[in-house]
Amino acid sequence: MNVTERFLKxxxxxxxxxxxSETVPSTDKQRALGQFIADEMTKMGMEDVILDEKGYVYxxxxxxxxxxxxxxxxxDTSPDAPxxxxxxxxxxxxxxxLVLSENVVTAVRExxxxxxxxxxxxxxxxxxxxxxxDDKAGVAEIISMCEYFINNPDSPHKTVAVCFTPDEEIxxxxxxxxxxxxAAKEAYTVDGGALGEIEYENFNAASAEITVKGVIIHPGxxxxxxxxxxxxxxxxxxxMPKNEIPACTEGYEGFYHIHDIKADETSGVIRMIIRDxxxxxxxxxxxxxxxxxxxLNGVHGEGTFxxxxxxxxxxxxxxxxxxxxxxxxxxxxFAEAGVTPTAVPIRGGTDGARLSYEGLPCPNLSxxxxxxxxxxxxxxxxxxxxxTETLIILAGK
Numbered sequence: 105m106n107v108t109e110r111f112l113k114x115x116x117x118x119x120x121x122x123x124x125s126e127t128v129p130s131t132d133k134q135r136a137l138g139q140f141i142a143d144e145m146t147k148m149g150m151e152d153v154i155l156d157e158k159g160y161v162y163x164x165x166x167x168x169x170x171x172x173x174x175x176x177x178x179x180d181t182s183p184d185a186p187x188x189x190x191x192x193x194x195x196x197x198x199x200x201x202l203v204l205s206e207n208v209v210t211a212v213r214e215x216x217x218x219x220x221x222x223x224x225x226x227x228x229x230x231x232x233x234x235x236x237x238d239d240k241a242g243v244a245e246i247i248s249m250c251e252y253f254i255n256n257p258d259s260p261h262k263t264v265a266v267c268f269t270p271d272e273e274i275x276x277x278x279x280x281x282x283x284x285x286x287a288a289k290e291a292y293t294v295d296g297g298a299l300g301e302i303e304y305e306n307f308n309a310a311s312a313e314i315t316v317k318g319v320i321i322h323p324g325x326x327x328x329x330x331x332x333x334x335x336x337x338x339x340x341x342x343x344m345p346k347n348e349i350p351a352c353t354e355g356y357e358g359f360y361h362i363h364d365i366k367a368d369e370t371s372g373v374i375r376m377i378i379r380d381x382x383x384x385x386x387x388x389x390x391x392x393x394x395x396x397x398x399x400l401n402g403v404h405g406e407g408t409f410x411x412x413x414x415x416x417x418x419x420x421x422x423x424x425x426x427x428x429x430x431x432x433x434x435x436x437x438f439a440e441a442g443v444t445p446t447a448v449p450i451r452g453g454t455d456g457a458r459l460s461y462e463g464l465p466c467p468n469l470s471x472x473x474x475x476x477x478x479x480x481x482x483x484x485x486x487x488x489x490x491x492t493e494t495l496i497i498l499a500g501k
Contacts, residue, residue: 106251107488111227111244114141115236118188119181121274126240127281129159129270137179141268144247149254152287154401158280159270162289165253173499174265174291176455176466177242178272182477185234192484198223198225202482211478218297219476225485227330235481237473241488243268245471249495261499262282263287269455273307273418278458280354290430291466292458296342299487300443301470302434304424306450306457307358307379308386309416312393316339316372317408330369336404337365345398348389355450356381358389374462381419395469417453420460420467427465434469437498441490469494 105113107360117137122130129135135155145163153163161179181187195202199222202210208231211395212219227237238293246266253261269277272295296303317334344353344360353359366373376391380386390413397411424430431447438445456466472487 107244107248108485109493110228110248111237111483111488112192114240114244115192116189118190119180119236120183121271121276122183123274128276130276131180134180134270135159137270140272141179141243141247145250148251150250153287156282158287159212160280160282161266161268162251162285163266164280164387165250165261165264167261168257169260169262172263172265172288172290174267174286174288174464174466175246175495176267176291176293176459177246177295178239178269178277178455179243180270180273180277181234181236181238181240182273183487184477187233187236190233190236191230192227193230194227195228197221200400202226202228202480204228204480208479210475210482215339215475215480217235218321220414221484223348226259227485228482229479230411231479234479235473235483237471237481238476239272239295239471240470241473241491245294245488245491245495248492249499250495252492253499259496259500260394261496264499265291274415275301275311275453276401277455278462281455281459281462283462283464286464289464290427290497291456291459291464292434293432293454293466294468294471294491295454295456296450296468297473297476299472299474299490300438300445302431302438302445302447303450303454303468304431304447305421306380306417306419306439306453307381308383308418308470309453310375310378310380310386310413311416312390312411312413314374314393314397315369315410316340316374317373317410318370320370331404331408332369333372334367334369336400336408337367337374340374340396340400340409341365341439343394345445352453358382358385360389368432377416378413379382379451383419383488418461423460424465430465433498433501434467437494437501440497441494442496443490
């Protein structure tokens, strides 16, 4: 299979992760793709291939030059959009609006960057599901690189270690990473966006859950007695910063993203994520929530609001700076492949952030995909091919 055929096969597997599941992986369907990939790796002749009990796939190719380098991608897709049935189609892009369906159009005026793909072949969906380029494109590019080295054994390359993880989209992708099975001490995740991106700065990240307790009583005799949890949830929401949200921020600006609210008169719950590149601002965002909950408990009674915050990952920049040759090598590989490299901050996170803090320096590289976590997600065939070429060059540095 070429990289496009491989990618189209992978996206036929639904693999959304589930943040409310306590199993590992969080959904069995991720394991189905993992088994397919492990079988493919074995058939092509990769070494030490295993799909472990946690749903991680490992393998390697012994190098013909000194050194070892790793490549990591994740198999799950975001639960933010439907994951099946993915119905991909390939369009030769002419520079006009991308019409995915009668009701879903990727308009140039709203997504002006798509004009740079004029003349290329875009893999899109029917507007009903995400595509899965995040991160099945990364998986396909890594596997295609490995296939190239197996078919071209004289092509210079270090020992190549690979790992494909579950549950990255819900912040658990590095939880059960087995360093003893990974045959490299340095690596890259291939989980970024537009072709040429190199990322070694990511958000500091946390999740927060605010639970609200109400007191229910007959409305006819409720004066000074009823505590309506739904109204308390609304009060909390009205006190949140209005401009510190994803739709109002960019670059290095952090945000709160409220992604789930449930409330009735007896109880309520608000779930959000907290993001900021700057560690001090990140801590201040968490402190703001603590102070807000404390204030509202003072107004409505202790225990009315309960806050639980869990850190997810941290900005890996400080862990990458001693290994900047990884960034230099990536820049050179992109340039040799005819791609202009660009260092950009990740407005998100990758498995590499956690892995870097555990001693495996792991900056992130582009996949070539765009509009992740959306029914408007797409990737160019040309980006899949060029990214595979870049990885082949990089493994030889």
